[in-house]
Amino acid sequence: MATGGTDKDYKLVVPDRGVQCNDGDDVTLRCHLSPETSAVAMEIRWFKGTECIYLYRSGHVIEGRGYEGRVSVDPQQLQRGGVSLTLRRSSWWGDDNGVYTCQVISGGHREEGRVGLVIKPAAFEWVRG
Template identity: 50%
Template sequence: MGNWSSTTFEYVFHLITLEKNQITLGPDVTVPCFLSPGSPHGAMDMEIRWFKETDCVCLYKKRQVIKGKDYENRVSLLPNELKRGNVSLTLQPFTKSDNGDYMCQVTNGTRTEEITVRVEKQSFLYRYKHMVFKATAGVLVILLVLAAIGAKVAVEIAMVVTAAPAAAAAVASRITFLKVNRIWHTEERLKMEGSAVLAETLACLAEKVTNVEKKHKDQLAALKMELYEKTWQLQKDVENLKKDQSLYSELHTV
């Protein structure tokens, strides 16, 4: 269970990460971050903010996730894990430009804790690429000689050999997570706050636009229903008028 301050009855916690190297076969990366010790209620009612350098990646507030301006549809927290104190960030997919320092900031009441994690993803074959491409070049020389004398299959093999290292690098990657004691300066923190405010503002505007569209959609549906009912009543009135005219004609003829 968590620790509690004897003077304020406030939950006292720290943030930890898993410093590790791992091999991944997919494009997604989860930056690990956890509350320590575990909170009895997890992080469900806390405020969580993730930054990549000074850009707001996403923030969690009032049990809603707001994504940063350049991270829509590619970042997420783990809703089922928040109650366990897991505030890790997932990027889908993780691109080369995503390498860098990530700062996680968690606020509970008046207490705020933060941690900086350096994330680096590189090709699994990066360390050996000079060996791989040197060997590949040697094989290609032999295959090209064969191709020159008319060995058609050599050309096909050369294409496969050329593509193989790139394909392998795209599939297998090495990811490094490292906790760093980076000092974020005042100017950087001001940029972070501005980025977070921008993300919240854009989310608020998007919600208002959605509500207006929904309201107009409901109003349009109501107008269509009213038009349908009036059209139906008008058709009935026309039919009744035709019947009255027919009856009047019959009576007048008699």
């Protein structure tokens, strides 16, 4: 079991304010609780703009429209306070660029952090005839 004080003693840490990847890559938006505190019993929400794209509550996960099968939080990392979001098959064309917000809620305590994502478009090769 992760150590730490009460569930109100944690802070949400966002080590990278901005992340870059190439179109089509899997990318992880890193966030964790400090001190190391289990997040298994907490509510984890990830937003893209104002849209909730990932919700973890009581062991159940809801993925937002357009993000089905593409977003996840590692359940084993939750034990150690890891609430990082992995986005599979990032899409420059699909508007995955932007600011993502992580919220961690436990009782009346809420922590929030933001990570910017910049996706570089795939290079096009022109074939000469």
